Structures are given as structure tokens and as C-alpha cells.
Amino acid sequence: MDRPDTTFSLAYIVLSLCFVFTPNEFRSAGFTVQHMFSGWLGSEDISFIQHHIKRTTLTLIVHCFLPLGYYVGMCLAAPEQNLLYIHHASQGWQIYLAVSLAIQLVSCALAFYWSRQGWVNHPICKALSVHALPNSSWRAVASSINTEFRRIDKFASGSPSARVIVTDTWVLKVTTYHLHVALHQDCHLTVTDSKHHSLSPDLNTPVQIVTITVASINPRVKSFDIRLKSTEYVELQEKLRAPIRNAANVVIHLTMSELFLDTFKSYVRMNDVYRCPSGQEPEPCIGCMQVNANVKLLRLCHDDSECQLCFCRPMWCLTCMGKWFASRQDQQQPETWLSSRVPCPTCRAKFCILDVCPII
Numbered sequence: 001m002d003r004p005d006t007t008f009s010l011a012y013i014v015l016s017l018c019f020v021f022t023p024n025e026f027r028s029a030g031f032t033v034q035h036m037f038s039g040w041l042g043s044e045d046i047s048f049i050q051h052h053i054k055r056t057t058l059t060l061i062v063h064c065f066l067p068l069g070y071y072v073g074m075c076l077a078a079p080e081q082n083l084l085y086i087h088h089a090s091q092g093w094q095i096y097l098a099v100s101l102a103i104q105l106v107s108c109a110l111a112f113y114w115s116r117q118g119w120v121n122h123p124i125c126k127a128l129s130v131h132a133l134p135n136s137s138w139r140a141v142a143s144s145i146n147t148e149f150r151r152i153d154k155f156a157s158g159s160p161s162a163r164v165i166v167t168d169t170w171v172l173k174v175t176t177y178h179l180h181v182a183l184h185q186d187c188h189l190t191v192t193d194s195k196h197h198s199l200s201p202d203l204n205t206p207v208q209i210v211t212i213t214v215a216s217i218n219p220r221v222k223s224f225d226i227r228l229k230s231t232e233y234v235e236l237q238e239k240l241r242a243p244i245r246n247a248a249n250v251v252i253h254l255t256m257s258e259l260f261l262d263t264f265k266s267y268v269r270m271n272d273v274y275r276c277p278s279g280q281e282p283e284p285c286i287g288c289m290q291v292n293a294n295v296k297l298l299r300l301c302h303d304d305s306e307c308q309l310c311f312c313r314p315m316w317c318l319t320c321m322g323k324w325f326a327s328r329q330d331q332q333q334p335e336t337w338l339s340s341r342v343p344c345p346t347c348r349a350k351f352c353i354l355d356v357c358p359i360i
């Protein structure tokens with residue numbers, strides 16, 4: 001590790017991977033193409049399509065520069081390899097430089113080709129022109145999308161590397177290198193998969209990620225997958241104003257959790273209530289931040305049970321507590337759910353459904 005070229009190589013590989021796949025820490029530090037070249041890319045809110053045409057083109061060029069950038073860095077990090085004078089360098093390095101240069105040249109040539117005649121060859125423009133009316137161009141579609149993207153009532157979700165945007169007439173998916181576009185009236189949405197994570201990385205709540213395939217009846221529009229949290233599913237459905245079909249195996253899973261949540265709530269309402277000490281205002285639920293915390297864990301079941309004392313102040317709402325409770329269960333054995341014990345989401349003291357007290 002004390003050799004500068006080894007250190008440089010490791011650091012360059014890690015930084016390159018972080019730059020291409022952009023973990024949240026790098027994103028918030030502004031280490032993205034979108035942030036670093038924001039001046040040239042223009043505002044996404046003002047001209048959404050033009051912004052993403054430029055962004056995808058620039059992303060391609062910048063990512064294709066990474067192999068060449070390594071060579072340039074090695075010229076300085078390993079002067080003994082004589083990389084600055086390529087005819088003195090070893091054959092391996094000569095081949096590496098040739099391949100890196102070729103990758104960079106191809107990407108620049110492709111970007112140049114895309115930009116000809118007002119970007120008409122760019123994959124995004126080609127995808128838009130599929131939706132253009134006869135005698136009009138991709139620009140008409142772009143201005144329709146731009147206008148609808150500016151409205152505040154659009155649906156926006158998904159991870160930063162695969163954003164999902166649903167406007168009044170369009171379903172859009174923004175990825176690193178492309179923009180998928182489908183027209184509401186042309187597309188069928190089908191739930192194809194769902195994954196349950198007991199804890200999402202950003203919020204301390206259980207989360208279910210639903211995968212939905214967007215397929216268009218227009219044969220020139222390629223189908224694509226969108227992923228979003230199950231809690232956003234209803235909002236998406238309202239925005240689409242069209243039913244989302246469910247593949248059979250997913251329906252069971254979805255309704256099971258929803259069904260359990262209702263059961264959980266009705267059982268909790270039968271429990272003793274907890275009176276907040278005077279002066280203690282309930283805080284917003286730390287799971288959803290939508291409503292105030294309205295349950296408190298108190299050990300009220302039989303003395304000889306395995307339940308433990310929880311001293312946490314009320315931090316969760318009934319829905320989030322129910323979702324937490326459901327997420328800690330064996331998904332294959334729903335019959336055991338009501339009788340099981342789960343740890344308090346904050347202090348990990350075990351509790352059962354009898355110990356969840358509504359707050360008044």
C-alpha cells in the first residue's frame with residue numbers, strides 16, 4: 001500500500017465506481033454529472049426533456065473518460081513506467097491507452113452524431129418521436145412533457161438512479177443513460193414483483209418495494225419496469241386513473257399485509273388507553289412524519305409472559321407500529337402473527353399486541 005501507484009489505482013477504482021453508481025453520500029456531496037455541469041445542463045424544471053438529453057449525453061462522455069483518466073493519473077503516480085512517452089511504455093500500457101482512447105473517441109463521435117440537426121438522433125428524441133402526431137416532431141411531445149413536469153401535482157418517486165415520474169398524460173422513468181416514456185392511454189401497468197424490507201435504509205420503518213411493468217400497446221414503445229414503495233401505490237393509481245393489474249402471486253402478499261394492518265388496529269383499539277402526562281405534547285410519528293405518535297408500549301399482558309418493559313416515549317403512530325409488527329412476522333405463517341412478540345422499534349424490548357396502548 002505504500003507504493004503511490006497502488007494507492008492511486010485503488011482510490012481511482014473506488015471513486016470511479018462511486019461516480020458511476022453514485023451512493024447517497026456522493027449524491028448529497030454533489031459528486032454527480034447533474035450537479036457538476038448544472039450550468040450547461042439547464043434547469044430540469046424549465047426544460048425537462050432538453051435537460052435530460054444533455055445530461056445523458058454528458059454522462060456517456062464523462063463515464064467513457066474514466067479509463068483514459070486512469071492513464072493520465074498513472075502518468076503522475078507512476079513516473080517510472082514512462083507513460084508520458086508512450087513508445088517507451090510497456091506493451092500492456094500501450095494497448096490500454098489505445099483501448100481507452102478508442103472508448104473515448106467512440107463516445108464523443110456518438111455524442112456528436114446525437115447532437116446533429118437539433119438532437120434528432122438522440123435516443124430520447126427517437127423515443128419521443130414515436131408519440132408524435134403525423135406532421136409534428138419530437139419537439140411537440142417534449143413541450144407537452146415539459147409543461148406537465150412543471151405542475152406540482154405530478155407523481156414523483158423511486159431511487160435517484162431510477163426516478164419514476166407520472167404526469168397527467170405521461171409515465172416517465174429517468175435512468176442514468178436513458179429516459180423511458182409511455183402514454184397513459186396506451187399503457188398497461190402490471191405488478192410483477194414485490195420485495196419486503198423490514199427496514200428501509202433512509203427511514204426506520206419497514207418498507208415494501210413493488211415492481212410494476214409498464215407495457216405499451218404501441219409496438220414501437222419498449223416496455224420498462226418501475227419500482228416504488230407500496231405506500232405510494234395508491235397515489236400512483238390515483239394519478240394514472242386506470243387500474244394496475246396484479247400478477248396472482250403478488251395480490252396475496254399485498255392484501256395479507258393490508259388485512260393484517262386492519263386487524264392489528266382493531267385489536268389495539270380494544271386495549272387500555274394511555275394518558276399522556278400533562279405538558280407532554282405528542283410528537284410527529286418518526287416513521288411517517290404524517291401524523292402524531294398515537295401509541296405507547298406498556299407491558300399489560302400476563303406477568304409471566306416474555307414481554308419486556310419499554311421506557312420509550314410515544315414515537316410511533318398506530319399504522320406504522322402495525323406495519324412494523326407485520327414486517328417482523330413470518331410471511332409464510334400469517335396465523336401466528338397476532339400471538340407473536342416483536343421488539344419495540346426503538347429500544348428492542350419485546351412486546352405483544354396486548355401491550356400496544358392508544359394515546360388519548
Ligand SMILES: [Zn+2]
Nearest residue numbers: 310312344347
Ligand atoms: Zn421501547
Ligand SMILES: [Zn+2]
Nearest residue numbers: 285288317320
Ligand atoms: Zn406513523
Ligand SMILES: [Zn+2]
Nearest residue numbers: 301307352355
Ligand atoms: Zn405482552
